[in-house]
Amino acid sequence: MKLLLLSNSTQHGREYLAHALDTVTGFLPEGGRLAFVPYALSDHDAYTAQVRKALEPAGITVRGVHESSAPVDELHACDAVFVGGGNSFRxxxxxxxTGLRQAVTEAVRGGMPYMGASAGTNMAAPTLRTTNDMPIVQPPSFETLGLVPFQINPHYLDPDPGSTHKGETREQRLTEFLEENDVAVLGLREGSWLRVTGDRARVEGARPARLFRRGTPPEELPADTEVSELLRHSPRFDRRTNGE
Structure with missing residues (x-):
């Protein structure tokens, strides 16, 4: 498989995808046709136009899957797929x-490059359980695409030592998750991403990632750290909370 999983698509003070544009255009097939999945936001046309503006100058043709009456056929007519960010539950x-959950999984396992950002990166994990989003709708299940066997937390935020907010930090929330589920969680700070090529996985980008595992302290992973061993572990989930 070929995966590029971005923590974020927009970096503060920069245009859409600008912080990772060289990486993105190098990952996507040159001169290819990209199936964009805009369903995480409500305005699919505006979202697709934003992606076109960022990528078509690099020679990449962008097709929103919603622009076809048969989204699965549109996917199969393309050379790569990009699942954009927004609300993960929606x-x-x-x-x-739309049938795209199964179709995307099969296409990517068959060799189609997959790019995700934020919610689209959440989709690459086995389940939705480590998203930051509010459940504004109820999907049939928490099971996502399962392209990697570990969980991902995009937009990972470090605790602010000066904050007076008494709600849980992101680290506390992920620790709670690990109390119920035995599976690694990769926290991707903004500006970082994960690249998977076959049986190799590597953290890349401008900032380190943070790895959470049950029973061990969180581990800092600098950019260019290989994390291929995460691809070889089978997760164990608490089935009571899978929306089934």
Whole structure:
């Protein structure tokens, strides 16, 4: 498989995808046709136009899967797929409704390059359980695409030592997740991403990632750290909370 999983698509003070544009255009097939999945936001046309503006100057043709009456056929007519960010629950519900959940999984396992950002990166994990989003809709299940066997937390935020906010930090929330589920969680800070090529996986980008595992302290992973061993572990989930 070929995966490029971005923590974020927009970096503060920069245009859409500008912080990772060289990486993105180098990952996508040159001169290819890209299937864009815009379902995480409500305005699919505006979202697709934003992606076109960023990528078509590099010679990449962008097709929103919603622009076809048969989104699965549109996917199969393209050379790569990009699942954009927004609300993960809304995105997953639409992937189920359109048949794209199964179709994307099969296409990517068959060799189609997959790029995700934020919610689209969440989709690459086995389940939705480490998203930051509010469940504004209820998908049929929490099961996502399962392209990697570990969980991902995009937009990972470090605790602010000066904050007076008494709610859980991101680290506390992920620790709670690990109390119920035995599976690694890769926290991707903004500006970082994960690249998977076959049986190799590497953290890349401008900032380190943070790895959470049950029973061990969180581990800092500088950019260019190989994490291929994460691809070889089978997760164990608490089935009571899978939306089934």
């Amino acid at each position: 995105l997953l519900a639409e992937l189920y409704a």
